[in-house]
Amino acid sequence: MTESVIHVHPPGRLVALVGNPNCGKTALFNLLTGSRQKVANYAGVTVERKEGRMLLPTGKSLRVLDLPGTYSLNPRSPDEQVTCGVLQGVARGEKRPDIVVCVVDATNLRRSLRLVLSVLRLGLPCVIALNMADLAADRGMRIDPEVLSRELGVPVVGTVAVDSTGAEALQRLLSEPDLLERAEASIHANLPANAADDANFIRDLLVRMGLDDASPHLASDAIDRVVLHPVWGLVILAVTLFLIFQAVFSWAEAPMNLIKDAAAATGAWVNATLPEGFLRSFIVDGLVAGLGSVLVFLPQILILFFFILMLEESGYLPRAAFLLDRVMGTVGLSGRSFIPLLSSFACAIPGIMATRTIANARDRLVTIMIAPMMTCSARLPVYALLIGAFIPERVVGPGVQLRGLVLFLLYVAGIAGSMGVAWLLKRFTSQGRQVRPLMMELPSYHMPRVRNIALGLWQRTQIFLRRVGGVILVLTIALWVLASFPQPPVGATGSPIEYSIAGMLGHALAVVFQPIGFNWQISVALVPGMAAREVAVSALGTVYSLAATTQDTAGALAPIIAQQWSLPTALSLLAWYVFAPQCLSTLAAVKRETGGLKWPLVMAGYLFALAYLASFITYNVAKAMSL
Numbered sequence: 213m214t215e216s217v218i219h220v221h222p223p224g225r226l227v228a229l230v231g232n233p234n235c236g237k238t239a240l241f242n243l244l245t246g247s248r249q250k251v252a253n254y255a256g257v258t259v260e261r262k263e264g265r266m267l268l269p270t271g272k273s274l275r276v277l278d279l280p281g282t283y284s285l286n287p288r289s290p291d292e293q294v295t296c297g298v299l300q301g302v303a304r305g306e307k308r309p310d311i312v313v314c315v316v317d318a319t320n321l322r323r324s325l326r327l328v329l330s331v332l333r334l335g336l337p338c339v340i341a342l343n344m345a346d347l348a349a350d351r352g353m354r355i356d357p358e359v360l361s362r363e364l365g366v367p368v369v370g371t372v373a374v375d376s377t378g379a380e381a382l383q384r385l386l387s388e389p390d391l392l393e394r395a396e397a398s399i400h401a402n403l404p405a406n407a408a409d410d411a412n413f414i415r416d417l418l419v420r421m422g423l424d425d426a427s428p429h430l431a432s433d434a435i436d437r438v439v440l441h442p443v444w445g446l447v448i449l450a451v452t453l454f455l456i457f458q459a460v461f462s463w464a465e466a467p468m469n470l471i472k473d474a475a476a477a478t479g480a481w482v483n484a485t486l487p488e489g490f491l492r493s494f495i496v497d498g499l500v501a502g503l504g505s506v507l508v509f510l511p512q513i514l515i516l517f518f519f520i521l522m523l524e525e526s527g528y529l530p531r532a533a534f535l536l537d538r539v540m541g542t543v544g545l546s547g548r549s550f551i552p553l554l555s556s557f558a559c560a561i562p563g564i565m566a567t568r569t570i571a572n573a574r575d576r577l578v579t580i581m582i583a584p585m586m587t588c589s590a591r592l593p594v595y596a597l598l599i600g601a602f603i604p605e606r607v608v609g610p611g612v613q614l615r616g617l618v619l620f621l622l623y624v625a626g627i628a629g630s631m632g633v634a635w636l637l638k639r640f641t642s643q644g645r646q647v648r649p650l651m652m653e654l655p656s657y658h659m660p661r662v663r664n665i666a667l668g669l670w671q672r673t674q675i676f677l678r679r680v681g682g683v684i685l686v687l688t689i690a691l692w693v694l695a696s697f698p699q700p701p702v703g704a705t706g707s708p709i710e711y712s713i714a715g716m717l718g719h720a721l722a723v724v725f726q727p728i729g730f731n732w733q734i735s736v737a738l739v740p741g742m743a744a745r746e747v748a749v750s751a752l753g754t755v756y757s758l759a760a761t762t763q764d765t766a767g768a769l770a771p772i773i774a775q776q777w778s779l780p781t782a783l784s785l786l787a788w789y790v791f792a793p794q795c796l797s798t799l800a801a802v803k804r805e806t807g808g809l810k811w812p813l814v815m816a817g818y819l820f821a822l823a824y825l826a827s828f829i830t831y832n833v834a835k836a837m838s839l
């Protein structure tokens with residue numbers, strides 16, 4: 213039987229933004245449509261098609277597509293395939309664009325124009341947005357849009373996508389009633405018919421426009437002489453990363469205490485106001501103890517993201533990839549894998565999506581398989597809770613706190629584990645031993661924009677609060693129910709939770725986890741932690757709050773576990789969290805990106821095995837050392 217796909221498109225003209233990576237397409241898209249898609253200073257930020265609507269003064273609207281950047285129309289990586297598919301009209305569920313906005317980096321016309329010529333040859337109506345006009349002007353490049361428009365036979369407007377007024381000219385152009393006719397005229401213009409003639413055509417064009425000797429960005433080159441130095445560059449990278457982890461602990465203390473006090477006060481107030489009973493237990497033990505114990509970590513997550521955003525915005529990330537290319541080569545990967553892996557520190561899902569920029573299929577798969585070992589921000593609450601409970605607050609060197617150091621080591625453990633797996637795959641697969649040279653664009657450094665950083669942090673806060681109010685809330689309630697019912701029989705002596713479903717489940721699971729030192733409370737908490745890692749913390753909050761006899765467990769989880777767990781147990785749980793695949797949405801993302809169940813199952817299997825092994829070793833070594 214043959215299948216035929218029926219495409220149903222929303223009404224309205226379709227405008228597609230096309231251009232080289234990092235030329236400002238998404239920044240323009242955000243201005244045109246009022247969206248808030250991710251913008252950052254490296255190639256390969258956008259890896260999928262995003263749609264928005266732009267309202268015209270006539271009241272009608274245009275559909276606008278933001279697409280991944282591409283250097284040519286011969287796609288080499290999955291993200292470039294997305295763009296080429298849309299332009300050729302073969303993308304699933306999307307019609308061919310009615311008009312293409314070729315976004316051109318004004319500081320790099322030579323390369324940008326090659327793509328423009330290819331798009332024009334496709335016969336698509338086209339207009340050009342001469343973006344980064346501000347940077348070009350700063351460097352003394354005088355580009356006259358009129359002249360360029362005459363030369364190419366297409367409408368050209370100068371834009372500055374990071375300035376709120378910067379897209380006005382483009383908006384005006386897209387609102388013109390006869391735009392399509394004007395843009396279509398371009399198809400007949402006198403342009404090279406053959407891609408082989410493009411380079412000569414562009415060279416002549418730039419000479420005619422007086423732009424053939426465009427100077428490189430000198431300030432960036434000067435910084436790069438230090439930052440890309442084979443020795444100093446690596447030292448700078450290591451120090452930067454290390455300082456980030458120190459800051460996560462030392463800067464967060466005051467705001468964390470505020471949230472903790474607020475949670476404790478709320479719990480105390482509810483205790484004093486409501487009569488004893490299920491409602492009070494639900495609010496105090498379920499909501500306040502559960503959610504409060506997760507909310508406390510918002511400051512640390514924001515500090516981590518502040519640094520990640522600064523690195524992304526400044527243009528430093530691709531430099532780090534370049535520096536690490538050699539190191540990555542020893543485990544059979546290239547610097548290309550660096551940015552997807554770094555994105556996984558926020559969350560493995562965007563990291564796995566970002567592997568679309570990797571052209572080599574084998575490298576892409578290996579990167580996907582090791583991405584979950586990078587410490588995502590959802591693991592931070594678990595780490596921070598255990599470190600706060602078991603690692604004393606002590607200064608171990610000039611400006612070095614023990615707690616920040618341990619956190620850093622946990623991140624290193626994840627990285628080391630992933631590199632170990634990549635190395636094994638290199639040893640035992642023939643493809644892994646081939647050397648693939650790194651070709652990567654180094655953008656000029658930009659001063660990070662306060663607005664972008666603030667927006668990024670605000671989005672992170674929203675995501676976190678939505679998680680707390682959504683999946684974490686639901687699971688916390690579910691766990692409270694399971695941990696409260698059935699009620700203990702009359703005359704029972706133990707704590708009521710021991711007789712509940714969760715209590716029984718925990719005791720059953722504890723048989724499996726006993727060899728790695730987990731008690732039944734931990735075993736209970738691991739189950740809802742599969743859906744969202746932080747829930748393990750809120751679940752411990754609820755379980756211990758219900759099991760406690762005193763009233764003030766809300767916000768005071770750390771001292772309780774410090775008292776009840778041994779250090780080997782805590783270390784073993786940390787080791788478990790470094791490796792275990794506790795997140796179902798990550799496995800779903802792997803299924804989507806690899807197109808089947810095989811790889812997510814392999815991933816879950818090997819990560820569980822690795823986690824159990826790591827915890828087993830950690831627990832027994834720690835016990836043998838009688839810690």
Ligand SMILES: Nc1nc2c(ncn2[C@@H]2O[C@H](COP(=O)(O)OP(=O)(O)OP(=O)(O)O)[C@@H](O)[C@H]2O)c(=O)[nH]1
Nearest residue numbers: 234235236237238239252256257258281344372373
């Ligand atoms: N100064 C200046 N910076 C800009 C301009 N347009 C974009 N930027 C910056 O350039 C960087 C890249 O912007 P993006 O919008 O992410 O670029 P993109 O073309 O979507 O990149 P990919 O999705 O990776 O293909 C960001 O740091 C932006 O803030 C501009 O007109 N002037």
Ligand SMILES: [Mg+2]
Nearest residue numbers: 237238257258
């Ligand atoms: Mg983009």
